[in-house]
Amino acid sequence: MTALALPRPAAGLPRLSLGVFLTALAAILLLLWTGVPLLMAVLWSLVDPDKPWSYPDFLPPSLSLAQWKYVFTYSSIGRAVATSFTIAPLATLLAFVLSLPTAYALGRYRFAGKETLKLLILLPIVMPGMVIALFLSRAFDMLGLSQSLFGLVLGHTLLGMPFMLRILATAFEAIPQDLIDAARNLGAGWPALVRRVLVPMVLPGLFAGAIFTFIASLEEFNLTFVIGTPTFETIPTVLFGYLGYHFVRTNAAVVSIILMVPSIVLLFIAERYLKTEYLSSAFGKL
Amino acid sequence: MRPRLAIVLLVLPGAGFIFLFLAVALTITALQSVGVLGFGREPGFTWEFWVALFDRQFLDSFLFSAKVGIGSAFGTLLLAYPLALFLRRRRAGARFIGSVVKIPLFVPALVAAFLILNTMAFHGVINGVLLGFGLVDQPLRMLNDKFGWGVLAIQVWKNLPFQLLVLASVLATIRTDIEDAARNLGAGPWQVLRHIILPLSMPGILIAVVLVFIMTFGDFAITRIAGPIYPTSLAVLMHTKALTLSEWNLAACIGMVIMVASLAFVGVYARTARLLQGTAA
Numbered sequence: 001m002t003a004l005a006l007p008r009p010a011a012g013l014p015r016l017s018l019g020v021f022l023t024a025l026a027a028i029l030l031l032l033w034t035g036v037p038l039l040m041a042v043l044w045s046l047v048d049p050d051k052p053w054s055y056p057d058f059l060p061p062s063l064s065l066a067q068w069k070y071v072f073t074y075s076s077i078g079r080a081v082a083t084s085f086t087i088a089p090l091a092t093l094l095a096f097v098l099s100l101p102t103a104y105a106l107g108r109y110r111f112a113g114k115e116t117l118k119l120l121i122l123l124p125i126v127m128p129g130m131v132i133a134l135f136l137s138r139a140f141d142m143l144g145l146s147q148s149l150f151g152l153v154l155g156h157t158l159l160g161m162p163f164m165l166r167i168l169a170t171a172f173e174a175i176p177q178d179l180i181d182a183a184r185n186l187g188a189g190w191p192a193l194v195r196r197v198l199v200p201m202v203l204p205g206l207f208a209g210a211i212f213t214f215i216a217s218l219e220e221f222n223l224t225f226v227i228g229t230p231t232f233e234t235i236p237t238v239l240f241g242y243l244g245y246h247f248v249r250t251n252a253a254v255v256s257i258i259l260m261v262p263s264i265v266l267l268f269i270a271e272r273y274l275k276t277e278y279l280s281s282a283f284g285k286l
Numbered sequence: 287m288r289p290r291l292a293i294v295l296l297v298l299p300g301a302g303f304i305f306l307f308l309a310v311a312l313t314i315t316a317l318q319s320v321g322v323l324g325f326g327r328e329p330g331f332t333w334e335f336w337v338a339l340f341d342r343q344f345l346d347s348f349l350f351s352a353k354v355g356i357g358s359a360f361g362t363l364l365l366a367y368p369l370a371l372f373l374r375r376r377r378a379g380a381r382f383i384g385s386v387v388k389i390p391l392f393v394p395a396l397v398a399a400f401l402i403l404n405t406m407a408f409h410g411v412i413n414g415v416l417l418g419f420g421l422v423d424q425p426l427r428m429l430n431d432k433f434g435w436g437v438l439a440i441q442v443w444k445n446l447p448f449q450l451l452v453l454a455s456v457l458a459t460i461r462t463d464i465e466d467a468a469r470n471l472g473a474g475p476w477q478v479l480r481h482i483i484l485p486l487s488m489p490g491i492l493i494a495v496v497l498v499f500i501m502t503f504g505d506f507a508i509t510r511i512a513g514p515i516y517p518t519s520l521a522v523l524m525h526t527k528a529l530t531l532s533e534w535n536l537a538a539c540i541g542m543v544i545m546v547a548s549l550a551f552v553g554v555y556a557r558t559a560r561l562l563q564g565t566a567a
Binding site for chain 1: 290293295296297298299300301303304305307308310311312314315318369372378379380382383386387389390391392393394395396397399400401402403404405407410411443500501503504505506507511521524525528529534537538541544545548549552555556
C-alpha cells in the first residue's frame with residue numbers, strides 16, 4: 001500500500017532518460033567501432049588514383065572505380081576468385097559425403113564415447129592452423145599432393161568437416177523418434193522414410209552445414225599458403241600478399257571487399273533463416 | 287541399439303578422415319622433432335634439436351605468443367563482459383546493438399586484419415582524428431610496433447562478438463530471482479554483481495578467455511602482417527625455420543610446443559564446458 005504513495009514520475013523519469021542515454025551512447029560507440037573500419041575499406045577501394053586522399057581531407061576528393069579495374073587487370077585476383085570458388089564447392093561436397101553416415105550415427109544412436117568423439121571432431125578448427133599446415137605439407141609432398149588442386153580440396157575438406165559434421169548431427173538428432181516410428185507403422189520402407197521424413201527434416205541443417213563449410217574453405221589461409229602457393233592462389237593468399245610489410249592499401253581494400261562480401265551474405269542468410277542451434281552447434285557445446 | 291559394427295562403419299568415413307589427417311600431421315611433427323624422420327639429414331633418434339631449441343629467439347617468441355594470447359583474451363573480456371551485462375537488461379535498442387556488435391564475426395580474419403590496419407595506419411583515420419583535435423603533433427606509429435598493439439587490436443576487434451555470444455548465453459542462464467532476492471535483502475548493484483553475477487558466470491568467463499587464447503596463441507597470419515619484425519610469434523618463427531632456413535627438425539620442436547600448449551587449453555575448455563552443461567541442465 002505504501003508503494004502507491006511514492007512519487008513515481010519523479011523517480012521514474014531520470015532513470016529512464018539515463019538508460020536511454022547509455023543505450024544511445026553504446027549504440028553510437030559500437031557503430032563507430034564496427035562501422036568506421038568497414039566504411040574506410042569501401043572508401044579506400046574507391047579512391048581516385050589521380051587525386052590522392054590524405055590528411056587533412058576528411059573524405060576522398062573524388063571517387064572512381066579505377067582501383068577495381070587495376071586489380072582485375074594487373075593482379076592474379078581473377079584466377080584466385082575462380083580457384084576459390086572451385087575448391088569451396090568441391091570441399092563442401094566431399095565433406096557432405098563423408099559426414100553423412102557419421103552425422104547420422106552421432107545424431108540417432110547412443111554409443112560409448114559419443115560425447116568425446118563430438119569434442120574430438122572439433123580439433124581441426126581449434127588446433128593451430130599453421131602447425132597442421134606445415135606438417136601435413138610434409139605428408140602431401142611425399143604423396144605428390146602438394147601444389148595440386150586435389151590436395152587443396154582434401155585440406156579444405158578437413159578444415160570444413162567439423163562444421164558439416166556437428167551441424168548435420170544436430171539436425172539428425174532433432175528428428176523426433178515418434179515421427180519415424182509413425183512412418184514405419186504406416187508401412188513406410190527405408191526409401192519412403194528417407195525421402196518423406198529424413199530428407200525434409202535434415203535439409204535445413206544440411207544447408208547450414210554447407211554454408212559454414214563453404215565459408216571455411218573460402219577463408220582458409222594457412223594450408224593454402226603452404227601447399228598451394230605459388231601454383232594456386234586463392235582470395236586470402238592474394239590479400240595476404242597486399243598486407244604486411246608491402247602494404248598496398250588500395251589493392252588490399254579491393255581484395256578485402258571481394259573476400260568479405262560472400263561470407264557476409266552467406267552468413268546473413270544462415271542467421272536469418274536457420275535455427276540458432278545450428279550456429280551454436282558449429283562452435284561447440286554452448 | 288544397433289550392433290557395434292554398424293555404428294563403427296557409420297562413424298568411420300567422417301571421423302576417420304579427420305583423425306587420419308591429424309594423426310599424420312601429429313606423427314610427422316613428433317618424429318621430426320626427435321630426428322627419427324629427417325628430411326635432408328641422416329635419420330636417427332636424438333634430443334639435440336630439443337636442446338638447441340631453447341635459445342634467446344625461441345624464448346622471446348614464446349613470450350610474445352603468450353602475451354598476444356593472454357592480452358587478446360583478457361583485452362576482449364574487458365569490453366565483452368560489461369557489454370554482455372548491459373545487453374542482458376532488455377532495454378530498447380538492445381537488439382540493434384546486439385546485431386551491430388555481431389558484424390565482425392562475419393568478417394574473415396585476414397579482412398579484419400586489413401580493416402584495423404587501414405584504420406590504425408600512419409595515415410589512417412585514427413591518426414587523422416588525433417591530429418585534427420590537436421591531441422598529437424605527429425601521427426603515432428601503431429603497426430609493426432615492438433609491443434604488438436596492432437596485433438592485439440585486430441584480435442580484440444575480431445574476437446569481441448564471439449566472446450559476447452558465449453558470455454551472453456551464460457548470463458542468460460542466471461535466473462533473475464536470485465538477483466531479485468539479493469536486492470530485496472538490501473544488496474546494491476555492485477554487491478549483486480560481485481557476489482552473485484560474477485561467481486555464477488565464472489565458467490562462461492573461463493570458456494570465453496580460453497577460446498580466444500587458443501585461437502590467438504598459435505596465430506601466424508595476423509602476427510606476420512601487423513606484428514613486429516622481432517620478436518615474432520611461435521607460428522611465424524616455426525614457419526621461417528621450416529621454409530626459409532630449412533631447419534625442419536627445429537620447426538617440428540616449435541610445432542610440438544604450440545600444439546601441446548593449445549591442446550592443454552582445449553582440455554581446460556572441454557572440462558569447463560561439461561561442467562557448465564551440468565549446472566545448466
